[in-house]
Amino acid sequence: MSTATVAKTDGAPVRTARRTSRLGWNLIGLLVFLTAGFPLYWMLNTAFKPAKDAIDPDPSLLPTGLTFDNFSRALNIADFWGPVGRSLIVSLAVVLIGIVVGTLAALAISRFAFRGRKIVIVGILAVQMVPLVAMIIPVFLLLNDLGQYDRLTGLIITYLTFILPFTVWTLRGFIVNIPRELEEAAMVDGCSRTGAFIRVVFPLLAPGMVATSVYGFIQAWNEYLYALMLLSQKNQTATVWLGNFTTKHGTEYAPMMAGATMMAVPIVVLFLLVQRKMAAGLTAGAVKG
Numbered sequence: 001m002s003t004a005t006v007a008k009t010d011g012a013p014v015r016t017a018r019r020t021s022r023l024g025w026n027l028i029g030l031l032v033f034l035t036a037g038f039p040l041y042w043m044l045n046t047a048f049k050p051a052k053d054a055i056d057p058d059p060s061l062l063p064t065g066l067t068f069d070n071f072s073r074a075l076n077i078a079d080f081w082g083p084v085g086r087s088l089i090v091s092l093a094v095v096l097i098g099i100v101v102g103t104l105a106a107l108a109i110s111r112f113a114f115r116g117r118k119i120v121i122v123g124i125l126a127v128q129m130v131p132l133v134a135m136i137i138p139v140f141l142l143l144n145d146l147g148q149y150d151r152l153t154g155l156i157i158t159y160l161t162f163i164l165p166f167t168v169w170t171l172r173g174f175i176v177n178i179p180r181e182l183e184e185a186a187m188v189d190g191c192s193r194t195g196a197f198i199r200v201v202f203p204l205l206a207p208g209m210v211a212t213s214v215y216g217f218i219q220a221w222n223e224y225l226y227a228l229m230l231l232s233q234k235n236q237t238a239t240v241w242l243g244n245f246t247t248k249h250g251t252e253y254a255p256m257m258a259g260a261t262m263m264a265v266p267i268v269v270l271f272l273l274v275q276r277k278m279a280a281g282l283t284a285g286a287v288k289g
Contacts, residue, residue, distance in 0.1 A: 043264075046257040047071070054254035070258035074245075077255060080262075083241035088266070090152055090237065091220040094159045095213045101160075102167030103209065107197065109168070110175040111183075127165045135161075136229055143230060150232045158226050163216045170215075174208035175201065210274050218267060238263050 045063055046054050051073075053064045074080065109120060139158055140149070148154030178201055186196035224239040231237065242263070245256040 043257050043260055046254055047261045048258075049254065051252065051254040054257070070254040071262070073252070073255040074259040074262065077252075078241060078244045080241065080259070083236050083238045084263070086152060086235065087221055087238040090156055090159065091217050093152075093156045094163055094220040095216045097156070098160055098163050098167045098216050099209055099213055102164055102171055102212070103205070105164075105168045106171035106175055107201075110172050111180070124165045124169050127162070128169070132162060133225070136225070139226070140229060149230060150235055152231075152235065155227060155230055155237075158230065159220045159223065163219055167212050167216060170212050171205065171208055174205055178204050214270065214274060217270060221263075221267060 045061075047070055048066050048068075049063060049070075050065050050067055051070060053059070108114075109117060139161075143149045143151075143154040143158070146154070148157065182200045182204075183193070183196040186200045187193065191199060222239060223237075227237040227240050228243075231240070242256060242259050245252045245259065
C-alpha cells in the first residue's frame, strides 16, 4: 500500500470526527438559541393574538390570530408616552454621565500612579458585589434628605451608583490594553497629554465605550425596583407603567405583552445601530498582538 493511500485512509476518520464534533456544537448552539429566544417569541405571539386566547388554559404554541387591539388597549390604559419619555431621559442621562465620568476615572486608574490606587480598584469591585436590594432603604433615606425623592435626577444618581463601577472597570481593561508608547509617540510629536488621549487613545477606545454604553442603557431602561420605590405614579417610568395591567381583577396579559413589545423597540433599534461597534468592543483584547 502506498504512502498516499495510507494518509488518505488515516485522514478519513479525522474528518468524520471533526464533522461529528461540529454537528454536536451546532446542535448545542441551536438549543441555546431556542431556549433564549422562546420568551421573546411568546411575548410577540401573545401581543398579536386575541385577548381571550392569551388567557386560554390550553395555550397554543402557534399563532391563533392576528390583531392590533392589544396595542390600542396598551396605549389607552394609561399614559404611555410620558413614562417612555421619562425612561428615555433617565437612560440617556445615565449613559452620557456614566461614559464621561467612567472614561476619566478609568484613564486615571490605568495611566496614573497615585496613593490609594489599589484601594480604589478594590472598592470598585466591592461595590459591584453588594446586592441592589440591600441598598433600597439607605438610598431612599439619602435621597429624601437631599430632596431628590420622586425626582428623575434622584433616579439618575441612583442608577449611576451601580452602573459607574461596571463602566470604570470595563473601560480600564480597554485602556490597559492600549500601549503607552502610542501616547508617548504622539506627545513627542507635539501633542499634549489631552491631545494624545483624544487623537490616539479615544479612537481605539470607541468600541469599548459603545459596548459599555449599550449595557448601561439597557440596565437603566429595564430597571424596575428602584423606579417603583423612588418615584410616584405621576413620574413613573416605562417598566413601572407595565404594572397598570395587573389589578385586583386580574392581569391583562395580551395588552401587557403588547406594551412590553413596544418597550423593547428602542433597545432593538439601538442594538441594530451599534451592533458592529458593540461586537468589536466585546471581542477587543481577546487576541493579543
